[in-house]
Ligand SMILES: Nc1nc2c(ncn2[C@@H]2O[C@H](COP(=O)(O)OP(=O)(O)OP(=O)(O)O)[C@@H](O)[C@H]2O)c(=O)[nH]1
């Protein structure tokens with residue numbers, strides 16, 4: 337009966353489980369494993385996993401492993417053996433760099449070598465997409481489906497879910513309504529909802545841009561601190577308002593407000609990055625120490641929304657040439673890059689310089 341959750345919906349359930357600290361069961365041709373997020377697991381569940389026996393490993397990314405001076409034998413990730421007596425504080429400290437500088441010697445770490453790592457890789461992907469730290473406890477188990485049934489845990493066949501984990505869920509328009517704004521009176525807000533129930537994204541349409549000509553467009557990534565609080569650490573708020581004003585002045589445009597806070601790592605992780613920046617690391621180094629890439633955003637989402645709205649070509653307001661390339665790669669022609677240089681402050685001068693030096697932004 338087609339009543340049960342699809343693989344995409346199961347993946348989203350698994351994200352909710354991980355955020356609650358509830359383990360999930362992943363299976364693959366090579367076996368099965370119990371997986372729980374390192375930052376969310378509690379002591380009773382850790383004890384429960386230990387009591388099951390087997391080789392308990394903490395999967396972390398190669399980025400985090402580099403900071404910890406642990407060997408990443410699996411290339412993009414390391415499987416750190418969890419010592420039998422390691423307390424919760426050890427787990428949290430390996431996962432979270434907050435106290436790296438206070439207590440730098442957490443090792444030596446024993447990285448597992450050989451044997452399958454694809455469930456560990458999937459566990460990290462899931463944790464990242466749940467906006468958790470990319471660190472997961474992974475315990476191989478003999479009979480995954482039986483364990484999931486007995487304990488009422490979410491079971492995911494990664495053989496089926498693997499490709500879905502890399503895809504953004506398809507978006508459907510939910511509603512749109514007129515929204516006069518200070519910057520542009522002729523505004524309309526459209527809401528798009530992913531089929532797996534994950535976070536919605538928004539499109540703000542100004543005027544009635546013709547669909548057969550390049551539209552003035554901005555793909556704006558959510559920045560609670562900049563957009564709402566007026567943070568001086570970045571240029572997001574002034575960019576948001578300047579883009580809307582330019583669209584208002586031209587009488588037409590579309591601004592996508594994509595809920596990809598912190599370049600896709602979520603607000604909690606962005607604040608972890610800010611704490612590291614207060615210790616002297618730049619925006620890129622902070623992401624790496626946390627175990628993330630510099631930019632974890634998926635720009636296919638923005639391309640998909642533009643296509644659904646009938647736009648095939650844009651004049652893109654951005655200083656980030658990578659955004660132009662990603663849109664082009666996803667079927668949206670970028671006929672012009674329109675620079676958006678506003679909001680420089682003494683607080684964000686170093687941030688903007690780092691983006692220019694390391695992320696290819698144009699000053
Ligand atoms: N991880 C992380 N994210 C940040 C930081 N500062 C701002 N952000 C996020 O970065 C995103 C904005 O990206 P930017 O790199 O400023 O700009 P861009 O979108 O790549 O390029 P433009 O189109 O030129 O603005 C938003 O999601 C912000 O929340 C930071 O220090 N660390």
Ligand SMILES: [Zn+2]
Pocket residue numbers: 559561562563570571572573
């Ligand atoms: Zn910002």
